[in-house]
Amino acid sequence: MRQDKIIIAIIDDHPMVIEGLKSLLKPEAAVYATVSFTRGMEFISFLRQNDVNLVLLDISLPDVSGIELCKEIKKISPETIVLGLSNQTERSMMLQMLQSGASGYLLKNVSPDELLTCIQEALHGLISFSREAKEIMGRPSKAGLNEVASITKREKQILELLAQGKTTAAIATELFLSPLTVDTHRKNLLQKFEVKNTAELLMAAVQQKLL
């Protein structure tokens, strides 16, 4: 049962993306063997019983979040290389993937050449990005290295009420707090998200899937 090819697993819920990736990898069929999954949990079962050298992992799967799946993969098999794959161009998503153990991030508009290059780089232990992803990562970050704003329970609660268009006063009444306290929480949210008003705050929260 010895396998001398490099095993690449593709996890994506779009059959046409799977086909596309397989097709792009076909010229290297002598080196790479591919296997594909449309659900994260299916892959996890597979991984428990098989060796996988590299995973091309779509971030937005129907069953589990890409971030969680990536962590799980690295937990089960630390030597398996994970490359994130997504249409989402948010820095924060890329950073979260890296923190979860991914070796790089490809946007779905990756060119065939880039794809092969990134796979090779990643297999050699490098961190690798597709052209556009690199560009996004290279942009100076507003938030330095802390990426995603981590908010407290109270802040989350207030964020949700703000999203309902409630005023500081209304939120204070609802939560039995002083309006001044609610105001402080809102100010802290603005700081954490590095935005200057509620409108921007909400959009940032939506982008980071907090709302």
Add this chain to the structure above:
Amino acid sequence: MRQDKIIIAIIDDHPMVIEGLKSLLKPEAAVYATVSFTRGMEFISFLRQNDVNLVLLDISLPDVSGIELCKEIKKISPETIVLGLSNQTERSMMLQMLQSGASGYLLKNVSPDELLTCIQEALHGLISFSREAKEIMGRPSKAGLNEVASITKREKQILELLAQGKTTAAIATELFLSPLTVDTHRKNLLQKFEVKNTAELLMAAVQQKLL
């Protein structure tokens, strides 16, 4: 120079989607010949000099909007069948495509079988949707029959700037308008969405996929 195969053009800016579609169509290679483009305008040039039976058109292209491109295709060559192709699950987008002359709409998670079925149906003059797209179209819309609040171009523009956290004054400067005018537009938006402040407005817009 006679061509007896059915010519299918694929327009998508993601090489891997193009590969995927070609690969899915390969079993029918005796019937279908494919040609692909990553930019809308490239295809328009092609279409002016060649016959194309069916177009698989990605809605979100870098150069032009899918809606506009669809209209243009039907103007140049009314007999060419257009099938919209997208990740976007908004009803309104699907409706707009149909109004622009498309014969159907496929979500990118379409299965290989569905893809072939939809292509055949469309070539036979039917309106055709992928499974999930059909489901979305079949859902009762929450806004009665007028569904999504219809907003004007100017309002959309202002909505986007509001989402960036810009103030009335800043928007006015940017659009060379009086702040009073911008304010009026914002007030009209609040009315149309039946909300009372910008925060609610933005969340409603996000829900209706206008942002």
Add this chain to the structure above:
DNA sequence: TTAAAAATACCTAACTATAGGTATAAAAAA
């Protein structure tokens, strides 16, 4: 070629949010 819709612009007053602080008690983590 009209009628309707969209875009423009104005007014006033009341209300609400934002900037830039400080400070203390209660939970949670180290």
Add this chain to the structure above:
DNA sequence: TTTTTTATACCTATAGTTAGGTATTTTTAA
């Protein structure tokens, strides 16, 4: 058990939004 984080609350002033109007011009559709 000490340190850090979270949650609480306050102050002053300025900036910006919202409510409730009216009104003209320019486009678009019938």
